[in-house]
Amino acid sequence: MKKILSLLLALVMAFALVACGNNTSNTGNTGNTGNTGNTGDTGDTTGTSEVPDSIKIGVMGTMTGEQALDGENIQAAIALVQQELEEAGGLQVGDKLVQVEFVFGDTEAKPEQAVNVMQRLINQEGVVAVVGPNNSSDCLAAFEISQAAGIPAITNCGTNVQVTQIGDYCFRSCFIDSFQGQVMAQYAVEEFGAQTAAVLYNNGDAYSTGLQEAFVAAFEELGGTIVANEAFAGTDVKDYSAQLTTIMNSDPDVFFLPNQNNMVPMIVQQARTMGIDCQLLGCDSWDYDFLPELIGVDLCAGTVYTSGYSNGIETAQDFYNAFVELNDFEPGFPSAMTYEATWIVLNAIQTAQSVDGAAIRDAMAATDMDLPTGHFTFDEDRNPIKACAIVEYDENGQRVYVTSVEPS
């Protein structure tokens, strides 16, 4: 009897699946989450719908964990945007001033937390758009949610190609890894006349492997040879002697280090002490004002890296001065990208005169504005068409802007 009963109940549950399950599974796909919390979101996409007096924008970043530093930069950039909004009395949308509240969410650099935060921002806080997360892996997990809910999201530092391929609600304000790797390879060949190159990358990190692949492909296409392509695993390894010995024995012309900023100082120090004195090449994660000091100013002089932003860019001076005045430290790549991403969203709300997801998305795709790094537009894949800056650490440990390479 008991068994029959449990079987019966299981059947009823299965029916419940057919009845309700269809709805539950649909919520993941159609974008009708029922309760998105957006006032004025009633399918009215004409762009003239009234904008509420205050709106919320979500900001996701790694406030804790290994990459907590980026989180600090993101918060600083948002503080600057907030200050600018306060000075203007709010965001000018049409003929009224809208108060903008930024809601922060900590992703701990874990994709799972990123999903939770995204769900929370969209469903609990009712944000109209999301800035971040700053990490490619987090983006890949979290953007599935925002895409399904029809909320536009723009990552500040998620440089991996696949991030914006998730759907048409996914944007980014930085360039992609393949472009960055290509620019670096090109610059190495043209400027330093490099014939041979070595790479040391983290094979546990999507960002690092992405850059490594792009650089290796581009460098070989340009006629160079990769003499050493060494990997290390994860952040717990702090000793690179073995890999560096192989690299030193291969005697490369240039040495490319596509790694996160918390590993770069130690790799460079160990490489230099060991006697690798070739040209070092870096990537956008090197763009922090304290990094040269951390590495040792004399060790990193002459090192060149690519970045989506540099304090030396002419158009960035206003941003640079305002940022330093507010935050007591110099902006770097993540803060500049967050600042730009936030203004792209705010500008889109102004243009669309709506807080509807689709309207903001359309307005964002049509973004055409001046930002610290220059004039900003999106291509059809929602990636920015922007130049890649080449920056050099000089002998005083200052970041010196060298040149910009336009995308071809």
Place this chain on the structure above:
Amino acid sequence: MENFLQLLVYGLQLGSVYALLAIGYTMVFGIIKMINMAHCDFLMMGCYIVFFMVSIFFGDQMIGPAVALLVVLVGSSIIGGVGVGIERIAYKPLRNRPTIMCMISAIGVSTFTQNLFRALPFIGPTPRSFPKLIQDFTITVGPVQISFARIVTVAIAIVIMLILWFVVQRTKIGMHMRAVSNDKDASSLMGVNINRVISITFFIGAFLAAVSGCLYATSYTVIQPTMATTLGNKAFIAAVVGGIGDIRGAVLGGFVIGVVEILVTSVWSDLAYGFLFLVLVIILLLKPEGLLGKPMTEKV
């Protein structure tokens, strides 16, 4: 061959850091049979306290070896005190529970301290450059390069091992420690003050963590709140490989792990990480008590 020698030296250098940390693990484990997951946080705290002492009292000027030693000793003693305090608050109430409870408690301590250091405004997540306590330079012996700071590390690891070996084997407190490690209740009946012995053990453990933190940071100069999370892991593995509870074993295990890591990496860097753990598994399967551990007989 030259290459192999050079790699061997690098391996020993790396191993010395693991060895120093492993001694702390093994001391605490030997006495109260507890895996102190917060051990690596003592290391982190030690680095920060020395960093702040140097930057407040000495600014940017270079300090001599004697002053540096004094600073490290004072800083490490403070951390030793912190260790005793943490033991009182977080581990003592759990002493009669299964030892794994202490490990869980230590995970809580670790989460708390790491995030506290990150959240405190004057520390923050920004990585800092650890002051140079030893003037580092490279010595070339034939085909092999040796860093002076690493020689100091290796020497200190061996000296500390000898001192502790002497303390444990030849002094009264050492005798108490061995007694407590053997049978807590029986030694208590024999008049050993267990609380005192455990406090002293934790003091030594935290003190060593802080000292090894300073030595570690002299070679790998970047300090940040998350610096030691996984480093502690390797050190613990080293302690187990050597035979946990045995001070000589910890040092041996540290050197073995360091050398294996470097050699495997140089052969096949892509898979080295997994290979290191495979080596660990094989060692433990062949010698279940660790390299120097004594096989334990179990009574019913």
Place this chain on the structure above:
Amino acid sequence: MGKVLKVVKNNLEFPIFLLFFLLVTLLHNAGIVNSYIMQVLMLACIYIMMAESLNILNGMTGLSSLGQAGFMSVGAYMSAMITTTFLNVSAMNGVAQVVAFLGATIVGAIVTAICGVLIGIPALRLRGDYLAIVTLGFCEVIRAIWRVIPSDIAGAAFGLTGIPNLANFFWIFLFMLLSVYLCRNYMDSSFGRACLAIRDNEIAADTMGINCFKYKVIAFATSAFIAGLAGSMYAHLMSYIQPDVFSYSKSTDFLVYLYAGGVGSISGAMVGAFALTVLPEVLRDLENWRLVIYGALLLIIIIFRPTGLFGGREFAFLKMKTGGVKVFHAKTPILWVKSLFNKKEKKEAAAK
């Protein structure tokens, strides 16, 4: 008819589960329970499965394992590779998707169980902390393998993207209940009794004629099987997995859930996993100080409730026949509150 009512009355938990499920689904569809709460709820269910799987090893058999995340990753990767790389489930119609998903889940779990046996057989030569370290070692080896498998199969370091989002609340809840009942029946069976005997004293159990090795391997396989199920659910809920998600720190998370809830008790594992998944989400408003407070609360729980949040009790619905289990009835909290007042009265009486 009376007989049916009696059976229902004796098995009240089934209607309650059904009602709970229907209620949550209805509220979700009505928009009262939003997707964020659903997400946390589903994640909590998956972690309950993981805590149960760890409970079989740590709680019942007394084998410490630090490699549970490794097992979870095998289940997650196997099932996700089947649905994403080999079958391209996204292009199928509804029913075929569900069938493929269930098939992949079962295959994933079976492969994980086989892995459990393969790892268990050599590892069981060791005991205590050495076993813990070896399982940790195997877990890291598995993670290192996922990192180097070429990207068109398992995504390498970058991870596997575009996994169809097939695990909805129904499936996760169902599999959670199934694994809880699997654990209950396991504990109540001769296997479970043997495991408990091994936990309490291995040599004595051996002397009594229990084949310790066999039962330990079975415990490893069962535990890995449940972890594989949970892994498959996780992959199809998150639609993106990456080797580093299943790192060593994930394993210690599960250990914390289990011990905070109360080791050795199925209900304790449920309560611990649920409470500690929800707690960090509740604390989100604290922003920068969130994990500081979480760590402090965790410490407080461990220090003041060393037997776990649930104190080693079992929910009445699990109906454990194994002796010595304190049962948590619906009345228990009421009795507890009453006892508080009684104490006061007694103290007052004593004062007088």
